[in-house]
Amino acid sequence: MLESLGSLRGTPWVYVIVSLSIVLDVFVPILPSGVLVITAATTAAGAGTVADAVGGVDAVSVHTGAHLAEMVSLVLCAATASVLGDMVAYRLAWRGGDRFDRAIGRSRRLTAAQERLGAALTRGGGGIVVLARFAPAGRSVVSLGAGVAHRTVREFLPWSALAGLAWAAYSVSLGYFGGHWLGTSWVGTALSVVALFAAGSAAAFLMRRPDRGTAH
Numbered sequence: 001m002l003e004s005l006g007s008l009r010g011t012p013w014v015y016v017i018v019s020l021s022i023v024l025d026v027f028v029p030i031l032p033s034g035v036l037v038i039t040a041a042t043t044a045a046g047a048g049t050v051a052d053a054v055g056g057v058d059a060v061s062v063h064t065g066a067h068l069a070e071m072v073s074l075v076l077c078a079a080t081a082s083v084l085g086d087m088v089a090y091r092l093a094w095r096g097g098d099r100f101d102r103a104i105g106r107s108r109r110l111t112a113a114q115e116r117l118g119a120a121l122t123r124g125g126g127g128i129v130v131l132a133r134f135a136p137a138g139r140s141v142v143s144l145g146a147g148v149a150h151r152t153v154r155e156f157l158p159w160s161a162l163a164g165l166a167w168a169a170y171s172v173s174l175g176y177f178g179g180h181w182l183g184t185s186w187v188g189t190a191l192s193v194v195a196l197f198a199a200g201s202a203a204a205f206l207m208r209r210p211d212r213g214t215a216h
Contacts, residue, residue, distance in 0.1 A: 022081035026089045029137040038192045041175025075168045082164030086143045093147025126159030133163035134203035
């Protein structure tokens with residue numbers, strides 16, 4: 001994967017591939033969108049580190065600026081694709097109505113998640129949307145649940161944008177620092193992916209915790 005993305009580095013195809021994976025990830029959660037984001041960031045950071053070492057002091061400042069621009073572009077690309085995927089799923093669930101509602105109703109876990117989402121958005125605290133973006137399949141549950149529950153765009157969109165930006169920034173940072181410190185090796189990518197999955201596991205644990213208010 002590193003070699004494939006490395007050959008596309010500096011071309012728009014990197015952003016196209018990453019964006020498509022992230023958009024479709026909301027419907028097919030097994031797609032490795034997070035891994036692709038990390039790999040793209042690792043490849044860019046590792047290639048720039050080699051160039052800095054070869055070019056000397058003058059090259060450092062040039063490539064540092066290029067690094068920042070490339071990383072910011074990747075964060076914005078990933079965050080935008082995340083929000084776009086969320087809104088497509090949200091709209092489909094909104095229009096699907098009864099069919100999606102029956103599908104969610106057959107799962108106790110999805111029903112509970114939908115109820116918690118509605119309560120959180122009503123209170124103006126959409127932190128669950130941000131947590132769900134890191135949890136495995138949580139993004140799908142939240143986006144579809146918001147649509148089925150007919151939450152307004154004003155309630156859902158800002159939190160979706162914040163979730164997408166937080167997830168994108170975290171993923172790109174993992175790839176950047178892994179590539180900067182360890183180079184474009186599978187070790188750096190693997191450690192970054194492990195950190196991403198660790199965040200997902202923590203988010204899933206927090207989402208499963210019952211609200212304190214319901215314990216009394």
